[in-house]
Amino acid sequence: MKLASLQSGGRDGRLVVVNRELSQAVAVPEIAHTLQQAMDQWSLAEPRLQDVYRKLQAGQCGDAFALKVEDLASPFPRGYQFLDGSVYLHHMEKARKARGAAMPNNYKTEPLMYQGLSDRYCGPREPMRLPGEEFDADYEAEVAVVLDDVPMGTNAEQARKHIKLVMLLNDYTLRALTKTELPKGFGFMQAKPTSSFSPVAVTPDELGEAWDGFKLSLPLISEVNGRRMGQPNAGVDMFFTYPDLIAHAARTRSLGAGTIIGAGSVSNQDERSGFGCIAEARIHEELAYGKAQTPFFRFGDVVRIEMFDARGQSIFGAIEQSIEAA
Amino acid sequence: MKLASLQSGGRDGRLVVVNRELSQAVAVPEIAHTLQQAMDQWSLAEPRLQDVYRKLQAGQCGDAFALKVEDLASPFPRGYQFLDGSVYLHHMEKARKARGAAMPNNYKTEPLMYQGLSDRYCGPREPMRLPGEEFDADYEAEVAVVLDDVPMGTNAEQARKHIKLVMLLNDYTLRALTKTELPKGFGFMQAKPTSSFSPVAVTPDELGEAWDGFKLSLPLISEVNGRRMGQPNAGVDMFFTYPDLIAHAARTRSLGAGTIIGAGSVSNQDERSGFGCIAEARIHEELAYGKAQTPFFRFGDVVRIEMFDARGQSIFGAIEQSIEAA
Numbered sequence: 001m002k003l004a005s006l007q008s009g010g011r012d013g014r015l016v017v018v019n020r021e022l023s024q025a026v027a028v029p030e031i032a033h034t035l036q037q038a039m040d041q042w043s044l045a046e047p048r049l050q051d052v053y054r055k056l057q058a059g060q061c062g063d064a065f066a067l068k069v070e071d072l073a074s075p076f077p078r079g080y081q082f083l084d085g086s087v088y089l090h091h092m093e094k095a096r097k098a099r100g101a102a103m104p105n106n107y108k109t110e111p112l113m114y115q116g117l118s119d120r121y122c123g124p125r126e127p128m129r130l131p132g133e134e135f136d137a138d139y140e141a142e143v144a145v146v147l148d149d150v151p152m153g154t155n156a157e158q159a160r161k162h163i164k165l166v167m168l169l170n171d172y173t174l175r176a177l178t179k180t181e182l183p184k185g186f187g188f189m190q191a192k193p194t195s196s197f198s199p200v201a202v203t204p205d206e207l208g209e210a211w212d213g214f215k216l217s218l219p220l221i222s223e224v225n226g227r228r229m230g231q232p233n234a235g236v237d238m239f240f241t242y243p244d245l246i247a248h249a250a251r252t253r254s255l256g257a258g259t260i261i262g263a264g265s266v267s268n269q270d271e272r273s274g275f276g277c278i279a280e281a282r283i284h285e286e287l288a289y290g291k292a293q294t295p296f297f298r299f300g301d302v303v304r305i306e307m308f309d310a311r312g313q314s315i316f317g318a319i320e321q322s323i324e325a326a
Numbered sequence: 327m328k329l330a331s332l333q334s335g336g337r338d339g340r341l342v343v344v345n346r347e348l349s350q351a352v353a354v355p356e357i358a359h360t361l362q363q364a365m366d367q368w369s370l371a372e373p374r375l376q377d378v379y380r381k382l383q384a385g386q387c388g389d390a391f392a393l394k395v396e397d398l399a400s401p402f403p404r405g406y407q408f409l410d411g412s413v414y415l416h417h418m419e420k421a422r423k424a425r426g427a428a429m430p431n432n433y434k435t436e437p438l439m440y441q442g443l444s445d446r447y448c449g450p451r452e453p454m455r456l457p458g459e460e461f462d463a464d465y466e467a468e469v470a471v472v473l474d475d476v477p478m479g480t481n482a483e484q485a486r487k488h489i490k491l492v493m494l495l496n497d498y499t500l501r502a503l504t505k506t507e508l509p510k511g512f513g514f515m516q517a518k519p520t521s522s523f524s525p526v527a528v529t530p531d532e533l534g535e536a537w538d539g540f541k542l543s544l545p546l547i548s549e550v551n552g553r554r555m556g557q558p559n560a561g562v563d564m565f566f567t568y569p570d571l572i573a574h575a576a577r578t579r580s581l582g583a584g585t586i587i588g589a590g591s592v593s594n595q596d597e598r599s600g601f602g603c604i605a606e607a608r609i610h611e612e613l614a615y616g617k618a619q620t621p622f623f624r625f626g627d628v629v630r631i632e633m634f635d636a637r638g639q640s641i642f643g644a645i646e647q648s649i650e651a652a
């Protein structure tokens with residue numbers, strides 16, 4: 001099942017069920033007005049939404065309309081919680097090397113994770129607005145999961161069943177600000193502005209064998225201004241899995257329905273897979289050619305992130321955003 | 327005007343207007359079902375809510391009922407954003423001394439602030455549940471403000487007008503976990519569980535001369551198991567003000583309506599004002615007597631936080647919570 005939110009629904013969007021080919025949609029106000037409302041009562045809403053999805057695929061939804069991705073807001077235009085891990089250690093090693101920071105002592109015994117902003121997410125085709133070009137703005141191509149209510153103390157084994165939806169995520173990072181902000185010890189504030197998610201969120205059953213309950217094993221493609229940056233496989237070199245991240249987050253608190261958990265910028269040890277952010281490309285260039293060549297974002301640049309299934313169908317639709325002045 | 331949320335309204339509570347003496351309340355579904363709904367359209371809702379408040383004070387609300395604080399949820403049972411600063415430098419110096427950490431280089435040029443969890447806030451009388459007693463659990467007595475929509479790039483002068491509500495805040499902190507978590511550089515995850523807010527949120531006009539648009543100059547009283555911990559004045563020794571914190575947060579992003587901003591554990595240079603958390607009391611005891619005596623929380627302990635106006639009226643009602651096993 002694929003779900004999205006129309007911009008026309010106001011601050012929280014209007015929930016629609018989308019067909020597999022991302023060409024048709026249908027509103028479901030009789031089930032839930034917003035995706036958050038569906039998450040709040042997922043066990044009741046999910047079978048009813050799946051029923052609509054089956055009818056939509058079968059061409060039996062009289063209210064279905066042609067979907068324009070440009071009309072979509074983020075699946076969650078705003079949310080109650082966004083937590084982002086950093087489990088592709090290859091990325092962390094490179095990112096820290098770039099800003100001259102050491103790896104944390106305990107990085108292999110517990111996942112690194114931060115509380116991200118959730119009060120507004122950029123739409124998948126909405127311009128990403130920044131107050132200036134001087135921040136070394138970068139993207140990070142990631143895969144995120146959405147949870148129903150997770151009780152405090154849930155362990156990794158129990159955590160699996162709380163993963164209800166999967167999305168792509170562009171976790172924008174202002175590299176120039178991480179250098180001054182992270183040493184303060186309180187995490188990201190100005191260095192991680194609004195993130196964006198893919199046009200649709202999908203249920204794990206939609207991913208077939210690529211989803212094993214722990215990770216999504218497919219290439220995550222990113223491009224900047226039409227130039228391929230990389231296609232690292234999100235299921236490779238993942239040191240901690242989504243259930244590990246959920247258990248880590250839930251150790252001292254419950255997690256509310258609709259909590260989104262990212263796993264960090266996807267990065268493979270095999271550098272033939274390319275990069276999932278500009279910073280890694282730059283570090284590679286420095287080592288290989290003595291000088292970084294790929295620039296960080298300038299206004300007018302366009303970043304695109306997408307993932308395809310084995311038959312070449314775009315699973316989530318593409319995140320495609322221009323970087324513009326606020 | 328004083329506003330609160332009844333538990334009976336589900337995940338987001340049911341908005342009620344509360345009288346000045348905190349004894350009467352009236353639901354206002356014709357204006358907004360929840361406090362978040364009111365924040366989403368504050369310029370329209372606020373005059374209508376103020377009108378109800380005037381009638382309630384005048385005894386002209388036929389639907390008014392006797393308020394039991396025990397029936398209240400947090401004013402925002404869940405929210406889209408909670409940001410907490412640390413502007414009472416005396417507290418920061420002591421907290422860092424206690425865990426053997428240095429002060430950040432830039433702590434006097436830009437405020438220290440973290441993205442806190444917002445997917446669930448404890449009710450003002452709800453037990454605070456923790457998975458164990460071994461985390462050196464502590465409270466931090468704070469004052470927080472609630473904002474309407476703040477555009478990216480808002481400066482401190484402009485920020486003042488976005489402060490719509492004021493609340494008390496208990497920012498629970500698991501001291502044992504800050505020692506391992508903060509050196510990782512990604513901020514608080516497990517070390518800052520759910521926070522709680524006062525029974526009611528009030529508009530700044532309710533605070534009279536104690537609120538000057540920048541800070542709230544009244545003693546913030548905290549007690550543990552009935553023992554007075556301190557009454558530091560929240561308007562004294564505040565190195566950065568609320569507008570400074572808002573401007574810092576809004577530098578690279580907008581802030582959504584309902585964003586809550588705390589200013590950190592209130593602490594005065596004058597130690598006769600006592601303490602606003604257990605950690606400070608322990609550091610004082612170590613220096614004065616060679617040994618910390620005040621224990622961190624054990625299950626069954628009760629923490630109470632309250633603030634009174636010049637006439638002795640409790641402004642926000644008391645946060646009073648027992649610490650219990652999850």
